[in-house]
Amino acid sequence: MLRTYRVDGEAAISTTPGPRIGWLDSLRGVAILLVVVLHAGESLRVAGGSTAGIDGLNLFLEPFRMPVLMFLSGILLPRSVAKPWREYLAGKVSLVAWPYLLWSLIILAASGDLSPGGVAQIFYLAPTYLWYLWFILAFYALAYPLRRISPLVASGAGLVASLVLPDGSRPETMVFLAAFFFLGAWCAVHPRLLERAPANPWLLGAGAASAVAVGVFNVLDRNVLYRTEYAWGVLGGLVVVCWLFPRLGSTWATGALEFVGRYSIVFYVAHLGPIMITLALADGLGLAGEWFVFPLLLLGGVGVPLGLAWMYSTREHASVNLLFELPALKSRPRERAKASAGRGPERGFSPGA
Template sequence: MTANEDTRTGAVTAASVALAPVVRERWIDTAKGIAIVLVVLYHATMYLGLAGVDVPGARANPMLETFRMPLFFFMSGVLGARAVALGYRALFHRRLALLVYLYAVWVALQQVFLALLPPTSLEPEPSPLWSFITLAVIPNENLWFLYALPLFFTIAWLTRSWPALVPLALTAVVSVLFSSGILETDTAWDKMGRYLFFFLLALRIGGTVRRLAPSIRWWHAAVLAVFYLGLTGLTFATGIRGVPLVLFVLSLLAVAVGVALAVIMSRMPFFDVVRHLGTRTLPIYVVHAFPLLAVGALIVATGVSVPTPVAMTLPVVLCALAIAIALGVHRLLRDVPGVFTLPRFLTPGRSAARRETAGPTTLAD
């Protein structure tokens, strides 16, 4: 066999492995469900605060910054490892094109929605029009995850032949610089700088994590959770969150906690709803901000005073409401090409069109 034939055979084998069907473990969707719920809860608390509602316990929101997105990106990397073995054109058509398209469409829809709301301070961007004009260079604050994933996949594909320690070491340094505030842009680029490491880490060690997951026991999750919560509380109480490595180390520990907790929860039927949400992360992510923005604008417009007992539970209620609305919108419009899937004219062929119409419902699929 010639060198060229050997190279082609290797490429075909890698692509075959990447395209082969795989059984996804329940804990993976449970972990994604945990992450998406925390993202929606974060936005519910944030928009209530911007609307002038004094939410008791709101300080816990930034304390969980080391948990939400590191876990989300890590799980996306676990599920994306096989796709990186594809050629870039195949990777783009199978994974990235939909994300790029949905980012543009839903940013536009969000800006139109904001323009229809009464003027408020809920959206920190200069204007809906400016946000849409700059969407390719300044990631949207609500939908930046859709912007980040194609970029992260591209970086992973370009560095896939590198020794694992090289991209991990480089992105770890970048993560430390952004998490400590040494580098700062005041845009979603800060978040992407912080979390790229966790995506690349999952691509490299995801297989090992999946093999070890069945051996995790409840006490592993309990010990890790107590350790993480204790260190997080200490970090924010002492004001050392800006010290280099502190938030980075907490984020690494949070990923371990999230994986262990998801494995334990996935064994309990009571938490099947969380696992189900993990299979619907895409519609939840793109839709959930709409009802939250509407409620916040209504509070500002009416000047209503929210009593403390109500404010305590309102973030959880709004979180559940936003998720329910997102799932309802997805159920109603999931078969309409171009809403949650690529329109047919952008798919590379009929078979691809049918595949996209069926549509992924999770951000990593």
Template structure:
């Protein structure tokens, strides 16, 4: 990480500096797992991902986005306490602008790459691009979800927390079991992970107590429980029972909080904390970097050991290049690629 790299502002984030390093560590962990997922998604069809690593990536689905949504909801209350215009500016206008802009950029770049470079899940047709305001783009849906969830939370803020948690928990259980299906993958994910956003919003004190209780032993126990439960669910074939996938998500997220809190206490965890403060530029552009690298790997065949190294190298490269691009573009007065343009740009709150 370049020294002095300025962390991009995270609109609506009204945290007290120095008190929530573990949340940044959690976000840093999540963004690396998201990039890893995209690397596997691009390279696996080309036979460049070892089977065990592909299975591990699938298992990590219980952690990466649920924990990301939990972290995103932790500081929502401060924004919801402000007028609608603040929420619409900091959450809806900003995320809507970035979603529309980068959905178009990603469509243009992936369409220009050789046919078959990008997997079907990451690509869109012209019809898909035109429908993206109502059917979220496959790789930008998280921004869409944050805008939708923020508006829904503002509208439902007087509804008791228990009601919201039960409702979203039941929804997550049904969707996770495949009992309830959506035509759109993105809407399905949003329905499945809404609970964790609400849990971060209404259960912040509980989550912070869990983070404060972290220890190496508890991290180990949580990891063993989560891995054991996931393996047992596959062996017994019970994942399609409503509530099983949801329970696995809860175990994974609880373990993720403990891991992030433990990381934040270690010197090596400073890398995760730093990445957690720079998730936006990584999220917006990592697919473009991965797509370009995948195009260069056309026809390449590697032994299994080298495949592990390749996946790790492409993941690290994508993170470094996206951060470097952000720094260069911001210096070149192209900050509107990461924020609302001109006078509409989101400013830090005045204290």
């Protein structure tokens, strides 16, 4: 029996029978909330606030956040590239390029850098924290011409290229993350591997140990980030989360995480502004060093996007919809939009840190 499951609003194909797989959305939800934690901690540290423990957590998780999000985005790829090229292009422009361009302009304007040079960098450098979307656009542009090639070949090529490019450079980061994007695509066409391999106790144990080792190495400043030499630890982390999240069951907590995961675009583009505004108010009041500032930053960084995501999910607020997609390229009957309200709009990416 052919099953479709929705991940970030778009369907991926699984050949095994069973219910809709929500754990992929839950995992994405956790990852995007960790992005909020990262930026809240970094902002507070820059302002001179206390970040004891927060920096250690962020450093431990740093090697995994982006590769996991890229892996989840790659799972969407096989279904996506099966579309006619016009529909494929329209979807990526509407749901990835448009929010990237719009929110890049918003961020540059808010930071006072809306100069011609700054605007030009949007197209070739990604000058804001939205560089993840810029990467995703590049991967999608590459994926369609290569759709007849095994994604595993593209993944391996990315890891090899990462070995020869300068450490810490933008190109090295890009090809390293491309490897996990295409690995996700390969797993999407081999769903039994994705479901059964993590259940092997030996593989699970080795994965957990390797993930912990790489996380600790990063805390100890061993320069492991986005380096192929330490990809084994990232793969171990993927094994662990692919074992854990399907076993969490259906609860109010996993339901909430699924919602965050389905509307990850909203949380990604809209979380930093509320964090910075909250921090500026606390700093102006001389409270930046107080213990309760970090929870307040998280409240703003999650609460504001949550409200926007809820409005977006209803499909009833055209101005809010326009913040996250270009409707002219994604026209569809109103009935279909209503039917999709509980699952999220059709989107083809997942943001990250």
